[in-house]
Amino acid sequence: MVATMSFFTDMLQQIADRGRTLISPRRPSPRSYGELRALAEALLTNRGEVSGVARAAELLDGFAGASAKDRDEFLRALALDFGPDEAKVEEAIAAYRAEPGPHAAMKLHVGAEPRRQELLRKLNRTPGGTLALLRMREETLARLSEDRALADLDADFRHLFSSWFNRGFLGLKRIDWTSPAHVLEKIIRYEAVHKIENFEELKSRLAPEDRRLYAFFHPALTEEPLIFVEVALTQAIPGAIAPILDPAHEIVPEKQATTAVFYSISNCQKGLAGVSFGNFLIKQVVEELRRDLPQLRTFVTLSPVPGFAQWLRTETADAESAFLGPQERAALAPHFSAQGEPDFEALAAALHGDLGETVRTLAATYLVHVRSQRESGLERPRDPVARFHLGNGARLEHVHAQADMSRKGLAQGAGVMVNYLYDLDAIERNHEAYAERGEVAVSSEVRRLAKPHKALRELAAGR
Amino acid sequence: MVATMSFFTDMLQQIADRGRTLISPRRPSPRSYGELRALAEALLTNRGEVSGVARAAELLDGFAGASAKDRDEFLRALALDFGPDEAKVEEAIAAYRAEPGPHAAMKLHVGAEPRRQELLRKLNRTPGGTLALLRMREETLARLSEDRALADLDADFRHLFSSWFNRGFLGLKRIDWTSPAHVLEKIIRYEAVHKIENFEELKSRLAPEDRRLYAFFHPALTEEPLIFVEVALTQAIPGAIAPILDPAHEIVPEKQATTAVFYSISNCQKGLAGVSFGNFLIKQVVEELRRDLPQLRTFVTLSPVPGFAQWLRTETADAESAFLGPQERAALAPHFSAQGEPDFEALAAALHGDLGETVRTLAATYLVHVRSQRESGLERPRDPVARFHLGNGARLEHVHAQADMSRKGLAQGAGVMVNYLYDLDAIERNHEAYAERGEVAVSSEVRRLAKPHKALRELAAGR
Amino acid sequence: MVATMSFFTDMLQQIADRGRTLISPRRPSPRSYGELRALAEALLTNRGEVSGVARAAELLDGFAGASAKDRDEFLRALALDFGPDEAKVEEAIAAYRAEPGPHAAMKLHVGAEPRRQELLRKLNRTPGGTLALLRMREETLARLSEDRALADLDADFRHLFSSWFNRGFLGLKRIDWTSPAHVLEKIIRYEAVHKIENFEELKSRLAPEDRRLYAFFHPALTEEPLIFVEVALTQAIPGAIAPILDPAHEIVPEKQATTAVFYSISNCQKGLAGVSFGNFLIKQVVEELRRDLPQLRTFVTLSPVPGFAQWLRTETADAESAFLGPQERAALAPHFSAQGEPDFEALAAALHGDLGETVRTLAATYLVHVRSQRESGLERPRDPVARFHLGNGARLEHVHAQADMSRKGLAQGAGVMVNYLYDLDAIERNHEAYAERGEVAVSSEVRRLAKPHKALRELAAGR
């Protein structure tokens, strides 16, 4: 089997080599907005595929080299002037009116396709085109908050990327200390949860036999990981991050590990916002790990609760808070009243004292009962990490105070971390319950911990 | 650079391995039409991506195992019942009417998207899905001539395949005698121009240093070539195919070759009809060859004229033929009057005699002056091979009688073969002239040879 | 781990590429005996390593292109004139006499080294040198029987090859239907036990999931397998070869196989005679199979008994045979009296009748009791296949009559085949008993079957 694969994988070399050969001599070469627009129009009217590729490359290089102003104008033009051809739209509507039905409706679909979709597809045919388009969308997204006119362009990007980056085309790759330096460099750059300072620190996450890192790649984007997850192999479910990150931790022989801990998941490409791979990644990594190490029994995360501190601040400030009693508010006030950074040392000390258990209870409450996000018509947990794992079918298993005492951990999550458990027998059921009915899977421990809404509590308290 | 590539190409192993692991235990497992349809509906309404993948696999396996009747019903259902959602269409039209403009037009596009497009995208996410969809389209195409209702489904397939099989994702691979046997087996199976009987015959096309074979592959379809071209390295432009195919031909040391002859191009996947790679393939192979063997000066085909014999029969039967004079018709009549196969021996003998030059003249005429195909509003040569190469920017350089005296060569092309020349300095110009104005590039030799239309000839001859 | 390996394996590409680049333009270019000899002398006196490589290449190409007579003279010169330098030998003996001891003895070793050893090491430094030396030894071996003068040269070849082809440098490679055609071609060529006619037949041995083929390769000889073994995965120990070779056999799903049958082992390189890999190969293949398919319980051969028919002929002709009784001799006589080929049909019929059991008993007797080969001062089984497997620590498990009814099987082994069982718990013990004390491991079934020596039988019979 290896032999076949080697053969076919050479093919990818060809893709990538061609990309390099053709791209590297190409350097960003500035074009004005007018020139870019003319190239785009020419690409759409041009009948020849090969000259089209050359023109597409010229456009992409020209855009990369253009001034911010010209780029901005060009993106706006894509959004506003390369939409559907209105004459064709009218014609298709008339035809549909004349003879409604699926065939005419499909003609309507085709007739109303934004012209930029074809343009983007043509740009994608040039070597290196996919990466250039990703970067173009990054720029679109960055400007989107100020310029809603770009929303239609962004929607087309997302639509096309969903098709091109479909999971059937992705490859899972284990990254380790034998991986190429320039890929490792990107892991350092893209790690978003627990920062990596340099190669030596990275080595401590990759080289020990009780550590794993897996990433998804796309064949046309061979040097850019799309998303990656870091895994620690342990003998128990961990309740704090520091021992995991400790370069001097005692190494567990891989054959003796019982538990795989997903302790960091990072999306790498802003340009792929809205095209999600995370659930596929976790489930495929679970499969890989089970194949390699059949004795593994538990698959669990050690996850931050990034919005928890902010929520504590809001509730503490809110005298009517449905979640806090007076004592709790008093205890929290010194640390969570202001918007600014807390006094980290004081907070840490308090967490090691009585505040720890209070915070733990409130974190469970926050995760289980605080909902605000609506999705598919259902209320979802406010916490984005919770939405991700619960949506994947995981169960909220444990809540730990004093689990991440780094400044970031304190500032965002008040030191709390949690475990989401991927119980293979329950994933599908949990996922369906979440997707269909908005139910979240929670261990009995956490359920007991989570204080229900004040009204319910009062009710329970006998008024 | 090699190291990187090795690294990244391992990724493809993962894609392919996963494909194998998951597919091979999967066997076609029959589902009824009703079950297939229910699965398709569930896939479209399902909110979970991962359970979606399992369901998609079940549908694809179920289709593969279903009875012909159930498959047929399912394809018709895709074509007729999984079109656009008409309520949404109406809504989108109303919105557009209320506030016309690009944004509303785009909503119209989105609202009128056939539901099957999303279904096909979801099916494509399952390992092996791409191949299964290709096979599903093959079946659609096979039924299309009898059942025009499938045309919309087919159009959606073509649309999606154009996006997924865009050239930026394809890999060019040289195939030689060191390639894996199971790929070579497919080359034998897919060779469509000059049949290959077995591995020994294949070896004579791959192993000598004056032979090359290049194919395009797609990363998600690693065991299936998409298209391939066979190349002979020679010291002159050849005028007949037999010496090229002769296993005992005298081998030209590759460094002494001056000419690369593309003597066979085969599309491998019927399911990719309408998604063309040929021009990219030829141009990329030219680049590869020039890099490896910088002394190569001439890039040329040795091509059949597949519709020529049929045209001769039609013209011979037509007393009013604008192209044949009385002597010509008389000379041709014994061989080209009937619809059936000619008397090959008699035809071969005649071609070696006077008929050779007549046929050569008429072949030039046919290629240069006979147009019937309309494309982009322009008249195109009737001959499909001519359309392909002239459309790529090649020039019709030489016409040879007695060039392919095999039964197939006589039956289809009256023994004629031609050379299309890929002159790198002229390709772009030729291509534009062809694409924009319908002009075909022809050498002065062939131009002299090609008899203009009868009316013009008469005009020229006597007035 | 994969990534590393890819990286390092690229290195081998370099070795091999360099080999190709430099070798392929080199063609055998005849040199006379005198020239070859002068090159050899120059190589030994030359002080420069790089010019040495060029000269070595010239010598090897010159030898490859030389006339048979010149080659013969050159090999004789290597054997006779490139032995130890006698002046140095005398000097070293004198020094040893003056001051005996390990240091002086080592100087004696160095001083008495045949000059050709250094020559062969220098020749081995040139790209492609290892293969050229293998071929040179093949030629030496071919002439050795007529020209014992070559024995010393041959001994030096064997000595050096043992060092260069040591097991630590060999790579085990699974060969399957996805392997390169030019390697498969060599498998066809080198298969020595059960002939393979063509690629189609080979496919039936490689492609089904219940078949395996493993080979050893050496990094400097990448296109030449050294030895390979063919394996069938079954659900019982087989008693005949035909069902194994049957392309239409019912395929056992690999996960359901319980038994791995080694049914063909072929040495590929005559030039490596005396450098044995077989036992390493079998043991490593057992390890591979156990890793891939942990449910496998039984590892066994299905082996020929190549000298059995000849032994039957000898014993049948010998009225005093210690192994045959009168009835047995009478039954065997029609089939095993003459030296020529037996009447295959008659023999087959007889084997299917009463003769079958007689032959089976005698085969067991032959394998267990007939010893003639002396090795390390111990008597070894006469049968070479038995020596190989019993020497590896296997146990003779079953003897089957009518097991190989092909002409070759009848002519060499009277239709008998046997199973040697590789019982992992017993291998080491069996091997030691065989190596140290000459004991052979035999199942109780075979032990009962094997008739002891006539004298013993008579003794047992009470006269």
Add this chain to the structure above:
Amino acid sequence: MVATMSFFTDMLQQIADRGRTLISPRRPSPRSYGELRALAEALLTNRGEVSGVARAAELLDGFAGASAKDRDEFLRALALDFGPDEAKVEEAIAAYRAEPGPHAAMKLHVGAEPRRQELLRKLNRTPGGTLALLRMREETLARLSEDRALADLDADFRHLFSSWFNRGFLGLKRIDWTSPAHVLEKIIRYEAVHKIENFEELKSRLAPEDRRLYAFFHPALTEEPLIFVEVALTQAIPGAIAPILDPAHEIVPEKQATTAVFYSISNCQKGLAGVSFGNFLIKQVVEELRRDLPQLRTFVTLSPVPGFAQWLRTETADAESAFLGPQERAALAPHFSAQGEPDFEALAAALHGDLGETVRTLAATYLVHVRSQRESGLERPRDPVARFHLGNGARLEHVHAQADMSRKGLAQGAGVMVNYLYDLDAIERNHEAYAERGEVAVSSEVRRLAKPHKALRELAAGR
């Protein structure tokens, strides 16, 4: 071609994988000297190859884990007690005396082979054995200066390593920023000429397009480079090292480079002392570079003169110095009189002043005229770097003062660096002249610069 290679290179994966699998669970497990010795004896008398491999592994692991004292005793035992078998030596001498001639001399060679050679060959058969033996020789070398008894053992190591590490088995590999991190880590560790601090600094030597690094690897030692060379692509022959090492140097587009500068060559394996690869490496790298970048015209080193400062100190201290005049001695005395480190600032200032030209002249003199090393009966330059490059056939082209003003550069070479030119047309001739007659190739510039010996100067000066 690629496909084949991929296939075969997988084989190497197998070698390396097996190595890993088997080695990594093996951990150094201490054995006493007595146990090690018993294992060694058992290995030599054992008849079974497979149990031999297990025993060999046990010995190597046991040695790795043993105490320094036990290891020392074991190495001494190898040197003293595992030499030739003296009884066999006597027997072989007697046989030679009885019938002298090449055959008996060869028997003498075989009979006098130290027993440890066979032992080392057997140890080499175990996975990872080659590396373990390299490390064992490192230890032998480290003790050799104090314990000359180890010299015979060392000689056997060198003899066997020369055979196993012969150039035909080595692979040249370009190392770049896409290479595996754990290999790059070793480059950092082994760089011996211009120290590399960390990955970032390494990147500046690998990543720019005007930098190259090539290494030799051996297939059985895939993670250990044997030797590597660093190359800068420039547009002129450089006269100082700082601009080469400057991470912010202006990058020369590779296609515009005219000159390849070999500015650092490092041997990586102390255990391979005496087995030289350097000349092969340089010549093969020149070939690689010429193939990739045919426009390169000049191949040159920028080399240190490591023994020059020491020589200056010796000559300065010697009132009778044949090379220094009174003024020169006076100028040098402040900087080169003491044995300790010079005052670097003062020395640097002086070199920028008048001392620069004096030192340059003396460096030329030192390199051209100071000989002390005898090799093959000829006087060789005292400077080891000069011996290496001149021995390879290079020409001493330029001498630069103030070329390496680092502390190391000043302390060892008084700031001087030189260029050795690899003129492809002259290499062979230079090499022969050096090897056969002890002549060194020197440019006319350097020849003029080099002051001849004092006596000659006086003679020339007319007394």
